[in-house]
Amino acid sequence: MPNPLQDEVPMQSGQSPYGKMLQDCLRGELRVVNTGLPQSQKRQSKENKLFYLLNEKYPHVVCNDGSTHFFKKSELEYLASMIDTDEQKALPLPMLIELGANQAEAAIICEGKVEEKVISKALNMPVTCEERGIRIYKPQLALLRRKFKTTTVYVFSPKIVA
Amino acid sequence: MPELIKVRPTKIELVKLKRRLSLSQRVQKIVKDRLSILTMEFLQTARDTVEAKRKLLDELSKLYKALSVAAGYHGYIALEKELIATEVDVKVTAGLGNVAGVRIPSFELMGNVKPIKGYNLVDTSSWLDRAAQLSEESLRAIVELAELQRNFELLAMEINRTKRITNALEYIVIPGLQVTIKYLNMKFEERDREEKARLKRVKVLVARG
Secondary structure, X not given: OOOOOOOOOOOOOOOOHHHHHHHHHHHHHHHHHOOXXXXXXXXXXXXHEHHHHHHOOOOEEEEOOOOEEEOOHHHHHHHHHHOOHHHHHHOEXXXXXXXXXXXXXXXXXXXXXXXXXXHHHHXXXXXXXXXXXXXXXXXXXXXXXXXXXXXXXXXEOHHHHO | OOOOOOOXXXXXXXXXXXXXXXXXXXHHHHHHHHHHHHHHHXXXXXXXXXXXXXXXXXXXXXXXXHHHHHHHHHOHHHHHHHHHOOOOOOOEEEEEEEEOOEEEEEEEEOOOOOOOOOOOOOOOOHHHHHHHHHHHHHHHHHHHHHHHHHHHHHHHHHHHXXXXXXXXXXXXXXXXXXXXXHHHHHHXXXXXXXXXXXXXXXXXXXXXX
16 A cells, blocks of 8 residues: 555546446446336236236236336136135235335335235245235245246346446 | 555545445345345245156156056057147247346146147057156146246256346455555545644744744
8 A cells, every 4th residue: 555645646537437337336236236126107007916817828027127017827816716806906916015125124015905915825834914005924925936937027226226 | 355446535526435335335235135035935936947857757657657658458550550649739838037137937837738639549548548647747846847947947046147137246346446546545544644744834834933
């Protein structure tokens, strides 16, 4: 390390190409984590509700980056077997699993009671929705992901990403 | 020892470096979270792959046994004649999913593989039915294993890449930025001290003169 008390300035002007590349790479990392989320307008629409997806030949939603997220029919049918028709019309897919600052737990973002019912049945334990989220721990998360591989998607908390 | 980044010792550069440090620390947090999720998914996929492989081997072993019995019962020529009619196209739906930024494929056999048996049910025995049923199950197991193995490979590659980024951030980028910021701060403090000493000296000279 150079002596800070020295008068001479051993620095070069501007950022090195390596530094620029690194910064671009880091910004790319921030972008890539949430690219798999469904487009916001699509999430509000009825096309991404379980009931309508069940009737599609190739059930899918369009993601933020323009790509598609494919759902397995078998998973949709399993989900449909848990809830009645009205609830199927209210369940938006994919279900979003938010990873927050605390690494030990995750939250499933829910807009209604339907998600609560589904998660409760899938995990075989009672869960409650608090502040638009169902809090679950890592072992339960693994169990949930095993059952709903294509119908759940990870979201990195906007508090961290912003 | 972290390397010092070559920048001009100015306040603007210090502000820029502080911004870069904050960005790097945020990215490090996200990358670490992502790595933990990818590792969890990878381990789960590994377990599922082992299970699927075992299942496939069991299914295939049962299938070959059932087919041997059916061949023994009907004879090879008769069996082959019956099986020619049973050939159908298998339709597999392939799509992409997303796990923490990794695009992974998912395959699914469309509907029932063979809702109607192509062979003559009157002329054939239940051994052939059993073999046909087992072949369907084997096909499903093959598709499932194909998906899991591809996911396994993709997740492993992404974990490697993410680990390299995490290590680069943890051991090179962030320490380098911290050291440079510290160096610049010390430089500015030293300039202030020099300035103060110079002023004192000037004051003394003015008082003398």
